[in-house]
Amino acid sequence: MSAVDTARDRVRASAGPELVERLEHLDALRAARPRDDEAPASAPDAGAQNDYDVALVGGGLSLLYAPMLAMRGLRVAVFDRGTAGLTHREWNASWSELAALVRAGIVDDETLAALVLARYDHGICRWHQGGTYPVTKVLDCAVDAATLMRRVRARAEALGVAVFDRHTLTGFASGEGGVAMRFSTAAGAVRTVSARLMLDARGAASPSATADLLCPTVGGVLEGVAEGDAPDEIDPRVGEILVTTEGVEAGRQHIWEAFPAGPGETTVYLFFYDRVERVEAGSLMRLYARFFETLPRYKRGDVRLVRPTFGYITGWSRLTPAPRAPAPRVVLVGDAAARHSPLTYCGFGATLRSLAPAVERIADALANHQEHTLGAVVHDTALHAGTGALAHMIASPPTDPSRAGELNTLLDAAFSTLHAMGDARFGAMLRDEMPVGDFVRFLSRTSVRHPRVYPEVFRVLGAMGVSRWGAGLARGLWGASP
Numbered sequence: 001m002s003a004v005d006t007a008r009d010r011v012r013a014s015a016g017p018e019l020v021e022r023l024e025h026l027d028a029l030r031a032a033r034p035r036d037d038e039a040p041a042s043a044p045d046a047g048a049q050n051d052y053d054v055a056l057v058g059g060g061l062s063l064l065y066a067p068m069l070a071m072r073g074l075r076v077a078v079f080d081r082g083t084a085g086l087t088h089r090e091w092n093a094s095w096s097e098l099a100a101l102v103r104a105g106i107v108d109d110e111t112l113a114a115l116v117l118a119r120y121d122h123g124i125c126r127w128h129q130g131g132t133y134p135v136t137k138v139l140d141c142a143v144d145a146a147t148l149m150r151r152v153r154a155r156a157e158a159l160g161v162a163v164f165d166r167h168t169l170t171g172f173a174s175g176e177g178g179v180a181m182r183f184s185t186a187a188g189a190v191r192t193v194s195a196r197l198m199l200d201a202r203g204a205a206s207p208s209a210t211a212d213l214l215c216p217t218v219g220g221v222l223e224g225v226a227e228g229d230a231p232d233e234i235d236p237r238v239g240e241i242l243v244t245t246e247g248v249e250a251g252r253q254h255i256w257e258a259f260p261a262g263p264g265e266t267t268v269y270l271f272f273y274d275r276v277e278r279v280e281a282g283s284l285m286r287l288y289a290r291f292f293e294t295l296p297r298y299k300r301g302d303v304r305l306v307r308p309t310f311g312y313i314t315g316w317s318r319l320t321p322a323p324r325a326p327a328p329r330v331v332l333v334g335d336a337a338a339r340h341s342p343l344t345y346c347g348f349g350a351t352l353r354s355l356a357p358a359v360e361r362i363a364d365a366l367a368n369h370q371e372h373t374l375g376a377v378v379h380d381t382a383l384h385a386g387t388g389a390l391a392h393m394i395a396s397p398p399t400d401p402s403r404a405g406e407l408n409t410l411l412d413a414a415f416s417t418l419h420a421m422g423d424a425r426f427g428a429m430l431r432d433e434m435p436v437g438d439f440v441r442f443l444s445r446t447s448v449r450h451p452r453v454y455p456e457v458f459r460v461l462g463a464m465g466v467s468r469w470g471a472g473l474a475r476g477l478w479g480a481s482p
Contacts, residue, residue: 007288014220014305019088023284023310025081026205030312031281034207036171036326040182040192043175050178050194052077052162053366057169057181058201059084061091061351062334063152065199065362068104068355070159072363077193078161079183081168085153087146090221090267090309091348092139092239092259094431095119100352104359106155107148115151117262118142123239126231128246129405130412133419135426139239142261143348167191172198174327176372196329197362197371203335204312210323211338213315213395214276218287219269220308221261226301234299236260241430244411245297247404248397254290256298265306268299273315273395284310313347314338318388319461319468328372333358339378341387341432349431354379381432385472386439389461390414396460406456413450417442436476 001009012020044050052075056066059080070076078084098116101107107115119141126132157163166186173180179198183191200206204214226233234240240258247253257269270291288310295303316322316338323338325331333354340350358377365371397407418426421442428434429442447453457466 003289003293004282004285007292008285010292010305011285011288011308015308018082018086019308022082022088023308026310026312027282027284029205029281030279030283034205036169036207038182039171039173040180041173043173043180044177044194046176048175048177048194050196051075052193052195054197054199054362055079055179055181055193055195056199056201058203058206058334058336059153059163059165060087060201060203060334061089061149061348062199062201063149063156064101064104064106064351064355065201065333065359066156066161067106067152067159068359069362070156070161071105072359074363074366076156076161077195078156078163079167079169079181080163080165083165084163085149087149088309089145089311090259090261091143091145091148092267093141093143093349093352094137094139095141096137097349097352097431098141098143100355104355106152111151115144115148116141117144117265118236118260120239120260121237123241125242125415126240126244127242127408127412127415128244130408131416133415133426135241135419135430136423138427138430139241139259142239142259142267164191169202172327172330174198174329179327179329196366197374198330199362200325200330200332200336201334204314206332206336208323208326208330208332209314209336209338210321211314211316212276212320213273213317213391214279215271215273215313215315216279216283216287217269217271217313218284218291218308218310219257219267220310221306222266222268223264223304223306224302225258225266225268225299232298232300234258234260234266243298244408245294247406247408249404251397251399253394253397253407254294258299266299267309268295269309270294271313273391275392275395276314279312284312315391316384316388317392318385318472319392319465322376324376329374331362331374331377333378337376337378339376339380339384341384350379382436382476383429383432383434383439385476386436386443386469387432388472389457389465389469392465393456393460406452410450410453410456413453414442414446417446417449421445436473440473440477
């Protein structure tokens with residue numbers, strides 16, 4: 001039996017059939033880009049009476065939008081090709097970011113505290129053959145994702161949100177009066193509904209998810225990881241934010257994360273950054289094979305996979321055109337929009353930051369009959385114009401085997417610089433809160449520590465890419481939108 005077949009059996013044994021089907025569906029989409037090519041025959045005319053004000057297509061993390069929009073008196077429906085609110089990811093965030101759930105009215109303080117499975121003193125970043133760099137208040141709260149999403153769904157349904165499981169969007173038509181959407185159901189039926197606005201929350205599975213970077217991620221909640229303070233053990237007081245155990249292998253720099261979760265449990269991820277055109281069908285399952293094979297390089301113990309976590313997380317370098325909605329009255333949210341950090345891919349934290357401003361923009365547009373003019377509503381920050389090029393460089397490591405360790409050397413120099421700038425600035429960088437001026441100083445100091453960064457930047461980005469990067473940073477320094 002091949003390593004991939006063995007990995008598939010291990011994932012299936014702990015995942016259940018629906019999660020395995022989701023994984024295989026995501027993997028299959030890499031072979032042929034998804035299309036919305038079965039549009040309804042007509043779109044709503046001006047003055048049409050729509051079934052809903054907002055149709056949210058995709059019931060993953062972006063399900064958070066549903067109860068908030070319903071609280072504003074809007075008629076909301078959620079459609080998911082599986083079960084809305086069933087998550088195949090785990091989430092970490094800082095406490096200040098999680099407080100957005102309370103401000104949004106989704107949970108109260110007591111419930112939020114109960115949803116946090118673990119909090120740790122600090123996190124670390126460690127690059128192969130380099131130093132260890134601690135930082136506080138970054139991803140230091142492990143969230144019970146499954147319970148959170150069950151509560152979000154229950155809250156939405158209590159507010160009158162209609163939830164349609166096992167409905168796959170096959171096409172839509174946008175008109176002057178709304179959007180008509182055609183769904184196929186698991187039973188083989190067809191359902192057509194209309195809404196004033198459609199939110200595309202299908203993540204990397206959306207045809208509009210055209211970002212230039214992609215982060216395949218696999219792992220899961222594990223039991224049996226050895227506890228202690230050695231590098232190959234997990235310290236329940238420490239989260240491991242970014243860790244490498246080798247140089248570039250198979251043309252990619254693989255990166256680990258590990259976060260203590262409930263008692264005796266650790267959430268461990270393995271991922272890599274890549275250019276979207278290089279990620280092939282089946283990459284998640286092949287990455288799972290690598291996960292099981294190389295986990296002993298990272299952590300030891302009699303390990304058992306309790307619950308798998310996986311996904312293709314989109315990233316936009318800001319060096320190419322942004323993902324954009326294909327028609328008026330269609331708005332991208334979540335990974336489909338890819339406005340979160342291109343360097344750390346913190347989709348959970350970015351969504352939490354986006355909730356209030358995005359919901360306000362959507363509600364105001366609908367109240368003023370301006371929903372056909374809505375553009376991007378998801379949180380973005382000027383810092384992303386800088387970190388995007390760094391993500392692109394990680395996604396394009398040297399191919400010469402003799403240079404396999406160079407990317408780790410560069411990353412170690414960069415994180416050594418961040419650490420030397422102080423905990424507040426280090427944490428701000430990883431939380432996407434660093435001012436662009438501080439980021440420019442970080443780049444300057446890193447180049448002093450590692451002068452070879454200059455030819456590497458030009459090797460990866462080229463003159464045009466460097467120009468775009470500089471222009472984006474300049475706009476950020478002047479306070480313009482990224």
